[in-house]
Amino acid sequence: MPNWLRSLFSWLKRRRPAFLRPSVDSGRVQRAIEERVAKKPESIPDQGFPGVRIGTQVEANLAAIRELLGNAPDLVMRDLRIAGSFRAAVVFFDTLGRSEMVATQVIEPLAYEAVRSGLKVPTDLARLEQWIRTQVVNATSITVETELDQVVRDLCHGKTALFVERLPHAIIVDLAGYDTRSVTEPVGEPVVRGPRDGFVDNLKTNMSLIRRRVGSPLLRFERMELGRWTRTPVVIAYIHGLADEALVQEVRRRLSAIDIDGIIDTSYIEHFIEDTPYTIFPQVLNTERPDIVVASLLEGRVAILAEGSPFALIVPTTLWMLMQAAEDYYQRWDGATLVRLLRYILVAAVVLFPSIYVAATTFHPEMLPSTLLISIAAAREAVPFSSFAEVLLMEITFEALREAGVRLPRPIGQTISIVGAIVIGEAAVTAQIVSAPVVIIAAFTGISSFVIPHFNLGIGFRIARFFILLLAGSLGLLGISIGVMLMILHLAALRSFGQPYLAPVSPLRWYELGDTIVRLPRWVMRRRPRPTGASVRRGVEFLPQGSTDAPERGEGSLRASPGD
Amino acid sequence: MHPRETKISPWQLAMILIPGIGSTALPSFPSATAVFARQDAWLAPLVALPFSAFVIWVCGRLASRFPEETFAEYAPKVLGTVPGKLCGLLLFWYFFHVDAAIAREFADFLIATAHPRTPMPLAVGLAMFATAIAVRHGPEILARLGELVIFPSVFLVLLIIGLAYDNIDPYLLQPVLENGWRPVLMSAWLSHYFTGHLVLLVVLFPAVRGLQAGIKASYGALATIVAALVLVSAVSIGVLGPLTSSYYWPFFKVSRVGSFGAVLARLDPLVTGFWVAGSCFKLAVTLYAAVITFAHIFGLRDWRPLVLPLAALMAAYAVGHMDNLVEHQHMLIFFWPPYTQVFQLVLPALVLLVAAVRGVEGKPGGAR
Structure with missing residues (x-):
């Protein structure tokens, strides 16, 4: 059956009137659930059981849930009698919900607390449900669900379901809670000054x-x-x-x-x-x-x-x-600007330094000042490889060290630093496998790549570096220029949700430039940036570009009030 | 017909025009003009200014008469189908030829200065390939690239001039108008083939949001280019004096002259790098114009598939149509100026004149 037909059927099934919808009370539905779970479990997440209602019998509901969840050892099904008369059951995963909370907020009040404190138990079912929701259960978030799919989904998200005999609904109480890491300072993005809390996994x-x-x-x-x-x-x-x-x-x-x-x-x-x-x-x-x-x-x-x-x-x-x-943003603007400029220079070094070295030593020795040229030539004298091969070798070595450093268990980390520093750095030069300037370049670019605050951007530039290195090794300065130009072109053509990737530098928006390569003082940045742009793809225009709306007053400006 | 997917703003138009015309002009400029005008070469762009402004005026009139249409689209309406299409083809040939000449000049420069052993087809082919990739992104991305190229270039030019400050001898500019206006006019004639390249506007105006602002931006771009040319010519002559015409790329020579102690010297690799980027940009803009014109002559719905084949053809033509640098320079000085005027001045003006006389107007709904 094609997918669209299947979804059409499922839509129709969900839309039929209530009296046509089967509930889990009927043996046929129970058998159908049993069969689906046994024979076609892979269809359940996609389709579920469209339109199947919760039954009026607690036992049938529990059986259906037990069938679906496969007798989970962490599934708690607690029978109780509401005020000694109505049969009911509480179902939740004790791995996701908090048992003691369920006990004190749901089971206790229902079983005897309510009656003991003198609340009158209603006799008809419609009022009973309302009574439970509004007067008895202590938890803050309570909903009523009719669909079996929804109830099971809520259970799997840690909520607690309450079934009452003869009531065709489940009362869902949100008491989800589980152990998580506490809020700590983010490891990947530490700051010297600024907020110290980081996201957790919850x-x-x-x-x-x-x-x-x-x-x-x-x-x-x-x-x-x-x-x-x-x-x-x-x-x-x-x-x-x-x-x-x-x-x-x-x-x-x-x-x-x-x-x-x-x-x-x-x-x-x-x-x-x-x-x-x-x-x-x-x-x-x-x-x-x-x-x-x-x-x-x-x-x-x-x-x-x-x-x-x-x-x-x-x-x-x-x-x-x-x-x-x-x-x-937390340091003063002058220091922040200095750091930012440094960062951009170092990024340029990551991308260009090895390639320029290769191009200069291979194709354009006249580019270098003569004293530098002589010392490089002296260092390279006994080295058997071309400078391209040398640089490539050292860059690969550095990448290997970096990756190993990340993956190694911490106690062994020492080994890597010793091996990396002494064996590869010192010994390779002494043995004249690579020349000292290349080791310096590899180390410098390696360190520089870590000044990029966002790790994944650093990876991008490191990959670009290898491309440009290849071009420099084969075409010299021409290769570097073409490579850099293509990289900039690519960056200029990139978009993120329609916003040009290099905005506000290109396309130029003067008012937003204060927060790009430099960071101006906060009171200068009086306008809010406008993160919108036009789509580059033909026929897909999802964001209007360059609307000339009135300038907006920006974030916390000292003189933002129109009075002065 | 025109897949005008993204319009560019007037500012972006200027960002296309300035590096799209100035980039190759700057390093090579005073060489050719100094052949005739000698120390007065810096006057040439100023004298050529009215003619180049006339080109913008013609393009602007045409664009307001035929909004949203390019030259190849309205020429048949004005002149009749066959002559109109032929005029479109002529314009296409102009763009094609200019692009090939630029590619050739680019490769000549590269081989002469930095890569003596690189084969010409490789240099040209690589540049055209990069160019084709850029063009496929459309005019808006070109404009953004131009924006990124232009500010560092301006900084670099000023830096070169600043470093060469010590070597500039203003008295080399004297005597002014030693031989009267005639040589200056001859040089202006040469100068105009750079600035007259603004005929690109017959293709670019339809892509601009707001025609009147676009025309203003074009005049601004022209003024900027002329100012840069005058400055660069004057500095080159001030440094090199009577030798200016004997260098093919005088300003490049100037960049090798200056230094700031031992700290900042030898800017020429940087200049070469920017030369590659600037040439590729100019190639890209001209290639875009050629491709669009070609697509509109034949009424193609999409121009993108044309980019790579045309770029390859241009590369082949660029490599093959001249034997060597000397021949190329000779062509640029003696053949090129009168030849390009046909396309820059005569062709659009002719179409405008006929359209005015016959009273042909563009689409009634397209007026802005």
């Missing part, structure tokens, strides 16, 4: 870290579930009124188009929502820092968070954002 905590910083009621969280099998909760965060509505709509569209088995980390999402998949440069910024997320939201960008991932994604992203560290 979506709720992460949302709270953002909400805490934005007092405005217009902060919006939108929840959706991604991943056929993992059903991972994913949240889009933006500030209504600052983020362009078209941008938010585009984020929604791209996220909902994702069809994948599971989302283990937000990087899974990143790969699906990039504008250009075939590039070495990241078009989505990821960060562990809630302060970066909030700052981006205030610039009108959109953040994407997912359960189980301490990394938030931020779109649209520009190259300049990826070159900025959080620290830049």
